[in-house]
Amino acid sequence: NAGVMQNPRHLVRRRGQEARLRCSPMKGHSHVYWYRQLPEEGLKFMVYLQKENIIDESGMPKERFSAEFPKEGPSILRIQQVVRGDSAAYFCASSPSVGGNQPQHFGDGTRLSIL
Amino acid sequence: DQQVKQNSPSLSVQEGRISILNCDYTNSMFDYFLWYKKYPAEGPTFLISISSIKDKNEDGRFTVFLNKSAKHLSLHIVPSQPGDSAVYFCAADNYGQNFVFGPGTRLSVLP
Numbered sequence: 001n002a003g004v005m006q007n008p009r010h011l012v013r014r015r016g017q018e019a020r021l022r023c024s025p026m027k028g029h030s031h032v033y034w035y036r037q038l039p040e041e042g043l044k045f046m047v048y049l050q051k052e053n054i055i056d057e058s059g060m061p062k063e064r065f066s067a068e069f070p071k072e073g074p075s076i077l078r079i080q081q082v083v084r085g086d087s088a089a090y091f092c093a094s095s096p097s098v099g100g101n102q103p104q105h106f107g108d109g110t111r112l113s114i115l
Numbered sequence: 116d117q118q119v120k121q122n123s124p125s126l127s128v129q130e131g132r133i134s135i136l137n138c139d140y141t142n143s144m145f146d147y148f149l150w151y152k153k154y155p156a157e158g159p160t161f162l163i164s165i166s167s168i169k170d171k172n173e174d175g176r177f178t179v180f181l182n183k184s185a186k187h188l189s190l191h192i193v194p195s196q197p198g199d200s201a202v203y204f205c206a207a208d209n210y211g212q213n214f215v216f217g218p219g220t221r222l223s224v225l226p
Contacts, residue, residue: 004158033214042204042218043159091158100147100208101166106158 002027004094005074006107013082014115021077021110025094032075033093033104034067043091049075079112087114118142119207121217129225134192136220138205141186145207145215150179150190153202153219162203163190195224 005024013019025032030051035043045059049069060067064082069075079086089111093104120139128134138148146167151159165172165179165188172179178191192199205217 006158035216043216045214045216048214093158098211100149100164100211100214103149103161103164104214105161106151108156108158 004029004092004105004107006090006092006110008110009108010111010113012113012115015083016081019079019082019086019112021079021090021092021112022074023077023092023094023107024074025092026105029094029096029105031095031098032069033095034075034077035091035093037089037091037109039088046077082112082114084114087112117218118145119205119215119217121203121205121220123220124218125221125223127223127225128195130197131194134190134195134199134222134224136190136192136203136205136222138188138190138217139186140188140207142207142209142215143186144209146210147208148179148181148188149206149208150177151204151206151216152199153204159204192222195222197224197226200224 007022032049034046037043047060047067048056064080066078089109091109093106095102095104118141149164150162152162153159163174163177165181170181181188200223202219202221204219208214
């Protein structure tokens with residue numbers, strides 16, 4: 001039973017390029033969450049999605065960032081026109097339903113480096 | 116405004132002794148509290164949780180205590196082992212509406 005799969009594990013982009021981060025949730029999980037971790041900081045919530053719907057994007061920067069979770073395929077976090085400050089580890093988590101009694105299971109993250 | 120705080124960035128403990136990691140929160144609407152462990156270059160791994168209606172939950176070497184009046188919880192690891200060396204995150208959930216992580220505490224268990 002595979003866990004949450006994120007790819008790529010490492011991604012290098014130049015300023016102004018686009019970054020696409022993928023997340024395949026655990027089997028049977030329809031809730032997906034994206035978090036960002038800056039160096040020496042904790043995990044910051046970005047967005048929560050269910051299949052084809054964005055439920056909460058309160059942690060997502062208003063510009064350049066978007067997320068989707070299509071009916072088929074992985075969830076995608078897309079960052080357009082990347083800047084140096086986007087360098088971080090991006091983690092995806094999934095759960096079968098919502099609530100603290102259903103812990104989120106995390107992937108190993110994508111480390112994004114902006115040159 | 117940090118809703119979940121872990122005021123100790125790091126903690127060192129001798130192998131075999133007890134590790135106590137602390138967490139404070141400000142939002143009285145949180146109904147579940149969770150602890151995650153994170154090794155370098157890996158994602159966080161769920162350890163143990165506690166409902167706001169309980170004051171203690173135990174799972175093997177790990178026990179979480181909740182003091183609602185003080186808005187404080189703690190994770191006890193006993194006995195501590197070198198493999199427990201990791202960053203520990205406290206997290207809180209508000210009926211699925213709001214999931215917040217603390218900044219983490221780096222635990223080093225010395226052999």
